[in-house]
Amino acid sequence: MIHAHARSRAPRPASHALEPLAEGPTASVSVCECGCLHIAIGAITLRMEPSAAASLCATLREGIEALDFHTFGITHRIAEGHSS
Numbered sequence: 410m411i412h413a414h415a416r417s418r419a420p421r422p423a424s425h426a427l428e429p430l431a432e433g434p435t436a437s438v439s440v441c442e443c444g445c446l447h448i449a450i451g452a453i454t455l456r457m458e459p460s461a462a463a464s465l466c467a468t469l470r471e472g473i474e475a476l477d478f479h480t481f482g483i484t485h486r487i488a489e490g491h492s493s
């Protein structure tokens with residue numbers, strides 16, 4: 410039986426060294442040597458293009474703003490005394 414010799418992976422252009430950009434209580438953001446952003450959230454790291462991250466950020470903001478409206482609506486109803 411002939412096995413293709415398991416080569417080490419194709420030479421990587423860089424060691425994917427990270428440079429930290431921002432750190433918060435929930436997530437941290439670093440930029441990689443290869444140009445992608447690493448967004449670390451707990452045990453998960455999202456790697457994406459900066460433009461995709463910007464889009465994600467906008468969507469997150471939109472969602473949270475929408476949530477604020479919802480929460481406000483709910484607390485408002487509670488405050489009005491709708492108990493049924």
Ligand SMILES: [Zn+2]
Binds near residue numbers: 425441
């Ligand atoms: Zn990289």
